[in-house]
Amino acid sequence: METTLEKRDLLCENVSVYAGRLCFAGQDTVLLAEKYGTPLYLMDEDRIRERCRTYSAALREAFGGRAHAAYASKAASFKEIYRITADEGMFVDVVSCGEIYTADAAGFPLERALFHSNNKTDRDVAYAMERGVGYFVVDNEEELFAIDREAAARGVRQKVLLRLTPGIDPHTFAAVTTGKVDSKFGSAIETGQAAEITKTALSLKGIELVGYHCHIGSQVFDPEVYLRAADVMLTFIAQMRDETGFVAEVLDLGGGFAVRYLESDPEVDIAGNIRKIAEFIKKVCADLALPVPEIILEPGRSIVADAGMTLYTVGTVKTIPEFVKYVSVDGGMTDNVRYAMYKSPYTLFAANKMDEEHSVPCSVVGRCCESGDIIQEKVPLPATIKRGDVVACLATGAYNYSMASNYNRVPRPPIVMLKGGESRIAVRRETPEDVASLDV
Ligand SMILES: *Cc1c(COP(=O)(O)O)cnc(C)c1O
Numbered sequence: 001m002e003t004t005l006e007k008r009d010l011l012c013e014n015v016s017v018y019a020g021r022l023c024f025a026g027q028d029t030v031l032l033a034e035k036y037g038t039p040l041y042l043m044d045e046d047r048i049r050e051r052c053r054t055y056s057a058a059l060r061e062a063f064g065g066r067a068h069a070a071y072a073s074k075a076a077s078f079k080e081i082y083r084i085t086a087d088e089g090m091f092v093d094v095v096s097c098g099e100i101y102t103a104d105a106a107g108f109p110l111e112r113a114l115f116h117s118n119n120k121t122d123r124d125v126a127y128a129m130e131r132g133v134g135y136f137v138v139d140n141e142e143e144l145f146a147i148d149r150e151a152a153a154r155g156v157r158q159k160v161l162l163r164l165t166p167g168i169d170p171h172t173f174a175a176v177t178t179g180k181v182d183s184k185f186g187s188a189i190e191t192g193q194a195a196e197i198t199k200t201a202l203s204l205k206g207i208e209l210v211g212y213h214c215h216i217g218s219q220v221f222d223p224e225v226y227l228r229a230a231d232v233m234l235t236f237i238a239q240m241r242d243e244t245g246f247v248a249e250v251l252d253l254g255g256g257f258a259v260r261y262l263e264s265d266p267e268v269d270i271a272g273n274i275r276k277i278a279e280f281i282k283k284v285c286a287d288l289a290l291p292v293p294e295i296i297l298e299p300g301r302s303i304v305a306d307a308g309m310t311l312y313t314v315g316t317v318k319t320i321p322e323f324v325k326y327v328s329v330d331g332g333m334t335d336n337v338r339y340a341m342y343k344s345p346y347t348l349f350a351a352n353k354m355d356e357e358h359s360v361p362c363s364v365v366g367r368c369c370e371s372g373d374i375i376q377e378k379v380p381l382p383a384t385i386k387r388g389d390v391v392a393c394l395a396t397g398a399y400n401y402s403m404a405s406n407y408n409r410v411p412r413p414p415i416v417m418l419k420g421g422e423s424r425i426a427v428r429r430e431t432p433e434d435v436a437s438l439d440v
Contacts, residue, residue, distance in 0.1 A: 009263050011347050011394050012306040014044050022351035022392050024309050025418040029351045032423060033390045036416050038313040039331030041401055043076075043426070045084060045419040047307035048397075051270075052088035055299055058271040062278030063295055070114055072255045072300030073099055075398040080417060080426035081304070082106035093255075093298050097127045104131050114161070114213075114252070114298070118185050119143075125150045129158065137161045137213045137252070139186055141197050144207065151206030158206060161213040161252055162187065164194045166232035168216050168225065186214070189236050198240050209246065211293060212237065215254025218301060221266060223273040226253055227280045234281065238288040252296035253277070259305040261345045261395050270302065301398040308397020310336060310413070311351065312375075314389040315367070324378060325362045329391055332366010333373040334410040336393065336400045340372045348379045351390040356382035364391060368408050401427070409435050 010016060016023045021030050025044035033040060055069035070091035073081065082103045085092060091112040094100045104110055111134040117124070118139040125146050128136065138144050138160050151158040163186040187193040201209040216229050230253060237248045258268050274297070285292045312329035319325050338344035348364055350356070358380040366373040375393055385391075404412045411430035416423050 011260055011263060012047075014047050014306070015309075015394060017354045020353070020355040022349050022354050024392075026421060027418055027423065029309070029311055029392055030390050032416065032418075033311045033313065033351070035423070036414060036425075037429065038311050038390070039329070039335050039413040040311045041335070041396065041413050041415045041427075042309045042311065043304070043397060043415055043417050044307045044309075045417050048081070048084055048304060049088055051299075051303045051307070052085060052090055054270050055274070055297065055303075056089060058274035059295065059297065062274055063292070066292070067295040067297075068112075070112075070252075070296055070298045071303050072298045073103065074402055075300030076304045076308070076400075076402050077102055078401070078415060078427050079106035080415075082108040085303075086112075091296065093300070094128075094133070097124055100128055100131055100133060110134060114296075116163075120146065122146055122150070129154060129156070135159050135161055135210070137163050138197075138201070139163050141187075141200055144197065144201055144204065148204040148206035156206070157208040159208050159210050160201060161211050161250060162194070162197055162201060162209070163213045163215075164189055164233065164236065166214050166216070166229050166236075168229050168232065189232060194236060195240065195243065198246065199244060202244060202246055209248075211248035211250030211252065213252040213254065213296075215298065216256060218256045219258045220256040221258045221268060223276050226273070226277050229253060230277060230281050231284055234284045234288060234290060237293070238290055241290070247291065248293055250296060251281075251293040252298065255298035255300050255302075257299055257302040259302050259395060259398070261305075262347055268302070270299075304397035306395045306397065308395065308400065310393045310396040310400065312364075312391045312393070314385060314387055314391055317386055325360060325381075325385070327362045327364045327381065327385055327391065328367060329364060329375065330367065331413065332368050332375065332410075333370065333405075334366065334368060334407050335404050335413050336375055336396060337403050337405070338399060339374050339376055340370075341403075346376050346379075346396070347394045348376055348381065349392050349394070350382050350385055351392040353382045353384065353389060356384060358382055360385070364393075368410070370407075406430075406435050411435050 059067035068091045071085040072093040086108045095117045113133045114135045115133045165186040165188045316328040333340045360383045361378040362381045363377045364375040414429040415427040417426045
């Protein structure tokens with residue numbers, strides 16, 4: 001049978017077809033499924049490094065040495081990813097003691113870490129300072145006082161960025177929008193709270209205010225949104241200079257660059273967008289007579305999403321007359337909760353049947369006791385799909401493993417890294433014993 005798939009249908013250049021098999025990072029996925037078992041997370045190390053370099057090079061070109069890309073590690077957090085991003089000279093975002101511990105244990109230099117979260121407990125603050133986290137991104141005043149107390153107790157001054165909400169709605173999915181005034185994150189510029197927290201920060205001995213942060217949302221395709229955010233933030237920086245004499249040295253514009261989950265999604269030109277953002281920032285700074293601050297971007301998804309793929313083995317296939325086929329796989333919402341949570345789209349293929357036409361609409365469902373345990377609805381798969389086939393879900397590198405759970409006491413899949421024709425385990429498969437290991 002002729003293959004109906006063209007190269008462009010395969011979403012990303014690290015995906016290909018050879019001898020009827022789906023290949024990822026140049027390796028046969030069916031053989032990988034046999035070798036490591038399923039469900040299985042695969043990660044393409046070269047793709048991760050390439051994306052890090054795209055950001056770093058574009059920022060270097062646009063701003064000289066005065067800009068950094070910080071990998072938002074909540075997208076995928078495990079030791080090997082911190083080793084790779086450290087090796088690429090990235091900064092890193094961390095949001096919990098667990099992420100700080102993992103980064104530290106992997107040898108990530110924590111002076112290049114930014115500590116986020118809208119509710120850092122006193123213990124979090126102490127732990128992060130103990131480990132030497134470089135920057136705290138402060139969400140609110142209460143937190144500022146907690147950091148000041150801890151810094152005073154240690155006789156240090158902690159570098160701090162203030163997280164502000166610039167009042168921008170990027171028109172993406174509500175649950176991933178964070179830059180509006182009505183948000184649990186940050187201090188709003190519009191309400192005067194941003195000015196207030198700036199003045200408070202400047203008055204505290206344990207706080208070294210270095211600048212501002214904003215994050216407008218996720219899966220943002222339109223670079224225009226970053227220009228609007230930069231405009232609001234720089235105008236505020238100029239306002240603070242005029243009111244207090246404080247000139248921000250650092251401006252962190254957050255993450256959110258979109259990735260392609262479907263063939264119909266547009267390509268995002270990361271380097272081109274960074275050039276646009278940089279030109280705009282330089283122009284606005286000139287207009288406001290501000291020195292161009294050190295710029296930080298915080299990509300998460302766009303570093304790891306299409307570096308990931310999940311493989312499943314098909315179990316039960318159920319045809320309900322006049323309705324779609326239900327294809328049950330050996331994973332589900334425990335390894336990929338994004339459809340259940342956000343109705344996120346994904347591209348799926350029958351990895352061992354790439355020569356067959358993918359034309360029968362199927363709902364690919366997991367094995368949890370939950371009707372909403374769905375990987376994707378109405379995706380085309382071959383008519384012959386049956387028990388034992390391998391189904392691949394593409395672009396699962398972001399927010400899949402990091403959101404994985406043990407619901408129904410399902411053990412989590414391993415992560416296998418692919419590089420130069422070799423494969424190696426970065427996170428081993430969980431066992432039922434692991435799942436019960438904390439029970440007393
Ligand atoms: C989630 C998050 C990011 C990364 O967002 P992506 O959409 O994965 O690029 C960056 N910064 C902050 C503060 C975040 O919360």
